[in-house]
Amino acid sequence: MSIWEYANPRRFMALSARVQPWVWGVAIMLSGSGLIWGFFFTPEDFRMGYSVKIIYLHVPSAFLAINAWFMMLVASLIWLIRRHHVSALAARAAAPIGLVMTAVALLTGAIWGKPMWGTYWEWDPRLTSFLILGLFYLGYIALWSAIENQDAAADLTSILCLVGTVFAVLSRYAAQFWNQGLHQGASLSLDAQENISDVFWLPLVVTLAGFVALFLALVLMRTRTELRRRRLHSLAAKARLA
């Protein structure tokens, strides 16, 4: 029994059909309870007031915006090395979700930034590199939709994803080099000194787990859609031949 068995589209469909409702359930439960806990049952910050609560949307979406790209990188590598179609389709399915998460992170940041920093936008390294990440997502999605031959599209986007990863990371450091930041340090890091206090931290972790489950559920759903669309195409092609 190895995980590669689920690279078979039929097995994957069977497994994902069984798993999907559970993932959705966990996603709705965790992100719902985390958000409610965070919004209504946490104290206001002594400096930021109620506006601190947007952290429960901002941090999880930013976290996913970055990690969706890494998931695409892993899926692209699996496609390039082992040529499993499910993997290529999962990478394709994750890209728009990552783009939306990037947009949500930027938007909630802007909404929070206006009362706190006095500006919606600042050319801060973190903000800039997020905008650049959004551009990378756009290019990736555009390349997928531009190429008709699906296997060629999967290959080319995988190569782009590999090269793009290197340059997205480079851009991150270039932006840091280029301008000093306004953004606060990490909200969640293993280095406990930097962490925010426990009152805010616990609901945040719950929301974060909920968002990860939501991401998984969305990727599963979109991958299943892509697989079904491919089946439809091949069925239609067969019907035309007959």
Added chain:
Amino acid sequence: MTALLLRDLRLAIRAGGGFGLGLAFFLILATLVPLAVGPQPTLLGPIAPGILWLGALLACLLSLDRIFALDLEDGSLDLIATAPLPLEGVATIKALTHWLTTGLPLTIIAPALGLLLFLPSSATLWLVIALLIGTPALSWLGTFGAALTVGLKRGSLLLSLLVLPLYIPTLVFGAEVVRRGAEGLPTATPLALLGGITLGCIALLPFATAAALRVNLR
């Protein structure tokens, strides 16, 4: 390899090759900027490094889509691919040709345009050095983008969407070198990073370019 290089250079320089088009674009951009923002030296001087780098970036972009497209159209790309020269070598030569016909001339005329934009004279040398070190990265990255989109009918718009984000680190460090040079600050760090990006691109990107070409020729 030399034969391919000479052939591509000849094709680029002779009529219809688009050589000089990038240069003309660079010149026009340097003319349009003062018209748009005003002719005061105090205004133009500080932004001149950025404008010149941006101009170089866009001028490079203009000629990218013909790197492989013409060869694919008349079938010579298939011939080149089946030749004993590995595709990685072809990718390197194509990028080198692109640099010789755009990046190098841009570097040479950049000081003159710097004069037009009131670039401080102390920064002119740094501008030339930064462009000389940085523009190869633009050509190599552009060749990679061209290889990704070679099979597409209307690829050039997509090409700019793919390639411009990849240009960001080069742009940041390149403009930083000139800005620091203009202010008399030490330039070694951004210069080293710029050189690192260029060398990394030259060393590794031909493999990605060749892989993309193989997919598109399949």
